[in-house]
Amino acid sequence: MLEVRGLRKSYGRKKNVLNDVSFTVPLNQLTCLIGLNGEGKSTILKAIMGLVPVDAGTIKVDGKTIHDSIAFVPDLSTMPGYMSVGEAIAYMRDYYPDWNQQVAEELMGFFKLMATDRIANLSKGNKAKVNLLIGFAMNRPYLLLDEPLAGIDLFTKEQIAWIFSSHYMEGKGILMTTHEIAEVEHLIDRVIFLQNGTIIQEDDSEEMRELYGKSVQDRMREVYQT
């Protein structure tokens, strides 16, 4: 279990960007961090990875303060544009000791990515697919996905959503930030609602359907429009 406890952060005069944020990400579940723009979703993911400093808080995996069991999938391409998809994958394979080349090759095939295509020439959707491929091939138990569906066409979204119904999910704890949930709503296990840097609500999505007949989108409306 990935545990985030008491995360606090202020940027200069902007106080409480994150205000005592605590939650857990269990294995074998898809946890979704939902918030409108500018609520601190990405900051939380970066804080978990140690990419931005925080004022307070702890990140633990199974009780230990380690980061090498978490993979971060950013919303923008971090690979140099001059590289080809194949070169980017080879580069990552050399860099990460636990790299799973089989997963990388399977996902290349599934996503119909061409090894010879230059990163710079890829569509936004294909860049997102390369990022996801790298994240899954890093072969770490926890995956943080930053807006994997933002600004991507419907069919590409469906292809990306497919990964959440695949065996690649087994044994993985996934934390995803998004505000576009229509295509993945039925795949989400838990939803954490964020507002003004604070968690205001946490739901089990099947329980919400079963007990109250409410969809995740219904809950979003209730939480943010009242």
Next chain:
Amino acid sequence: MLLHFDQRSPIYLQVLHWFKKRIVIGEFKRGESIPSRRALASELKIHPNTAQKVYKELEEQRLITTDRNVPSKVTMDQSIIDRARIELLENAVKQFVESIYAIQIPLEEVIINFEKEYNIRKRSELDA
């Protein structure tokens, strides 16, 4: 296979219902091996956890049996399948009655229209 899920009712119940229907109409036959949880998840595009939950529920209702290291199978026991059939019928009728009752149509009128519509449906299937 793409199921269109109602996002306001539990996904596992919708898949469970879909599965029971397949068993009741004999698309999954008595004693036949059924897809693995993995295969079901990717075929229906559902979370592997949901597939797991559906199979667990089917096991509890004894509609499928799972032995170690072999694919799960549909039960050999026809009486369990008959019970599932009756359950599907009762649920469908309950829903139907709810919607009819809400618009206050007398039973006689309902039955006449029901028969008419049922026969149209049946004929369209025979034509096709």
